[in-house]
Every structure is written in C-alpha cells, then in structure tokens.
Amino acid sequence: MARVVRFHRHGGPEVLRIETVDVAPPGRREVQIRVKALGLNRAEALLRKGTYIETATFPSGLGLEAAGIVEAIGEGVSGFSPGEVVSIVPPVSMVRWPAYGELVTFPAEFVVKHPPELGFDAAAAVWMQYLTAFGALVDIAGLERGESVVITAASSSVGLAAIQIANRIGAIPIAVTRTSIKRQALRDAGAADVIASVEEDIRSRLQDIVGSNGVRVVFDAVGGPIFEPLTAAMSPGGVLIEYGRLSPEPTPFPLVNVLTKSLTLRGYLVHEIIRDPARLAKAKTFILDGLRDGALQPIIAKTFQFEEIGEAHRFLESNEQFGKIVVTI
Incomplete structure (x- = not known):
C-alpha cells in the first residue's frame, strides 16, 4: 500500500486527494521507485483542469517528475539495483505513468542515475526544464x-x-x-x-x-x-x-x-526529444555533464510537504515563483 495523489473530476487544486492504494510490483523492463521528492509542472495543473493535451481517466493520477530510491526492478531490467538513487525523465503520458505518489513505477528508459550530490529536491527539478x-x-x-x-x-x-x-x-x-x-x-x-x-x-x-x-x-x-x-x-x-x-x-x-x-x-x-532515443541520449549527456561541472544548477522556488499538494498547486498557478516548485515526501 502507498499514498498517491489522484483527482476524480476536473477543477482547481481542491480536487486533488491523497489516497492509499495497492501498488503492483514492477512489470517487465520497469523500475519501481520509493519517491523522496516531486517536481511540479504547469502541465499537471492543465491536466487537473481538463485543458492539457492528454485526457484524464478518472480517478486519475498525475505528475511528470520525481526523484527517489530504487525499490524493485522488473524482469529484463539491467543497469539498476535496489537502493540506488535515481530520478525520472518525464514520460509521454502522465496518466499512464503518474509520478505523484510514495511508490511509483516507470519504464526503465525513463529512469536516470543522476549525480548523487544533487540531493532529492534538486534531482526532482532537473529533467523537464533542462x-x-x-x-x-x-x-x-x-x-x-x-x-x-x-x-x-x-x-x-x-x-x-x-x-x-x-x-x-x-x-x-x-x-x-x-x-x-x-x-x-x-x-x-x-x-x-x-x-x-x-x-x-x-x-x-x-x-x-x-x-x-x-x-x-x-x-x-x-x-x-x-x-x-x-x-x-x-x-x-x-x-x-x-x-x-x-x-x-x-x-x-x-x-x-x-x-x-x-x-x-x-x-x-x-x-519529440523524449520519443527519440538518439536525441534523448544526447540531451542526457549534455545535462548530466552540466550538472557535474556546475554550469547547470536547478533553482528551487519553494518546497512543500506531500500533504500540502493543493497549496503547492495554488502557488504553481500564482505565477509568483522564481524557479521550480518541489514537493517532498
């Protein structure tokens, strides 16, 4: 069992609920992650409101970015082991692979070993923006x-x-x-x-x-x-x-x-970058190199607790932030 954020109808931040659900083990070529931090994006507010390019299926999860620790790996996964520190490249569908949860599962190709010195908050603020x-x-x-x-x-x-x-x-x-x-x-x-x-x-x-x-x-x-x-x-x-x-x-x-x-x-x-393995590989190399040499440093506007997900979305839509909004678990 794990806590996740879902919504059962379109609307403002008040429609977001924290619910406890059963989480299936990772399937073939999937990695399950114990989430420590989430990065918020405007796309998630648009999905919540019903104006995003993707259509929610109720009850719907949401979320595109997270960082945490590998909990388990599915059949056919290589290069990852339980206990490793990882972050998530935003998937094409957040309805299929939502990130807002204590325990989430993603295809292995969306999982990245980031420089561990980043910390979970900064790691959750990397991939969508860069x-x-x-x-x-x-x-x-x-x-x-x-x-x-x-x-x-x-x-x-x-x-x-x-x-x-x-x-x-x-x-x-x-x-x-x-x-x-x-x-x-x-x-x-x-x-x-x-x-x-x-x-x-x-x-x-x-x-x-x-x-x-x-x-x-x-x-x-x-x-x-x-x-x-x-x-x-x-x-x-x-x-x-x-x-x-x-x-x-x-x-x-x-x-x-x-x-x-x-x-x-x-x-x-x-x-279009995420769907193209060759272009994504070049982007990952550039970003990881920039994180290591310090040229790329995620700027965090404000951090919220998981229980404050509604308040975090209100701040997201206020346009007051300077940088990324992060939610910690």
Whole structure:
C-alpha cells in the first residue's frame, strides 16, 4: 500500500486527494521507485483542469517528475539495483505513468542515475526544464557561442534552465519577464539583459541590445500579442520556437515580419526529444555533464510537504515563483 495523489473530476487544486492504494510490483523492463521528492509542472495543473493535451481517466493520477530510491526492478531490467538513487525523465503520458505518489513505477528508459550530490529536491527539478530547453536551443535551433537568444517567461523553471544552457554554450541570454520585480534575480541567475514586457517596448529594447541585425533565436512560452514585437526584432532567417500558451489573448500571425525576414515559427513539445532515443541520449549527456561541472544548477522556488499538494498547486498557478516548485515526501 502507498499514498498517491489522484483527482476524480476536473477543477482547481481542491480536487486533488491523497489516497492509499495497492501498488503492483514492477512489470517487465520497469523500475519501481520509493519517491523522496516531486517536481511540479504547469502541465499537471492543465491536466487537473481538463485543458492539457492528454485526457484524464478518472480517478486519475498525475505528475511528470520525481526523484527517489530504487525499490524493485522488473524482469529484463539491467543497469539498476535496489537502493540506488535515481530520478525520472518525464514520460509521454502522465496518466499512464503518474509520478505523484510514495511508490511509483516507470519504464526503465525513463529512469536516470543522476549525480548523487544533487540531493532529492534538486534531482526532482532537473529533467523537464533542462530537456525542454536543450531540445529547443541546442537540438532544434543549433544555438552557437556568441549568439543572442531571447527567452520569455524567463523566471519559470524552463526559462531559468534556458539561461543556464545558453551560458554553458557561450551564447548570450536575454530574459523577458512581465515586470521589473524579478530583474535583479534574473541577472543573478545569468541573464545578460532583462526586458520587462509590460513596462518597456520589447522591439526597441531588443534593437538597443542586439543592434539592427536582430536576434536569430527566440524561445517563447507566452504567445499572444508579444509575437509582433518579438518577430520585428528578429534577424532574417531566424527561428521562433513556441512551447507554451501562457497569454490568455489571441496570438496574431505576424505575416509581414515572417514574409520579409523569411522567419520560421515552430511549435515544440519536449515529447519529440523524449520519443527519440538518439536525441534523448544526447540531451542526457549534455545535462548530466552540466550538472557535474556546475554550469547547470536547478533553482528551487519553494518546497512543500506531500500533504500540502493543493497549496503547492495554488502557488504553481500564482505565477509568483522564481524557479521550480518541489514537493517532498
């Protein structure tokens, strides 16, 4: 028996329940993990509300990231032993493999031995953010040393991961955030410049920073009206990688900018990296190397107890956090 978080209907954080259930032993090529910490993601709030790309089957579990200790291994598993410290690469389906629980089971290919000096809290804050940022900046955009990159929603866990990855490559991260409240924190986190989108003109500020040639790579989680000034400040042949839809407003298609500059606007889900073993292997190597050399350091906004999962989701949706929200068990 183990405690898990489930919900029986869509709604706010109040629909989340901690329930005790029987947990089956791991099947073939599966690893069972005694969870010590969970990393929270916006996708989990969307699943809870019924607006995610995946459909919940009630009662539904949820959760994409966890770190803990190997409890048991199934038939056909090699490379893992009970007692080892591991973390979880987000699966394609959190309904099939939910992470919110004391005892969880995942396919072996989603289980990683991370540097043990990270600690469980930091290890639970690794894979979603760094895989998402690596896939966009390195795998797709081919970001290079000396290049500028614009990163919106910069104080999110993925935004901060993108800043760190850009710096590790030798690129120049330009952070975009709503207000100047988090300006200094973003600079301290490695941003070369910070633009407050509701206080400053994005296009003119970017032109001041990168010059008339514009910026080639934009990594955006917001959408909405921000598309126009972002694309106006891009260089010919540039690529805007869209991985979210935080703005509640419609997203206009910036036709003139796209045509005159031959821009690429590309939708992106981290699933395309996770589904491809070769691309995932390259991402894992880059991230693990960065964790070991200290260039990649997960930033934790706040830690909650397992019993506070509802409060943790409320904080997740408050947009007040700077970095990752972690829940400990």
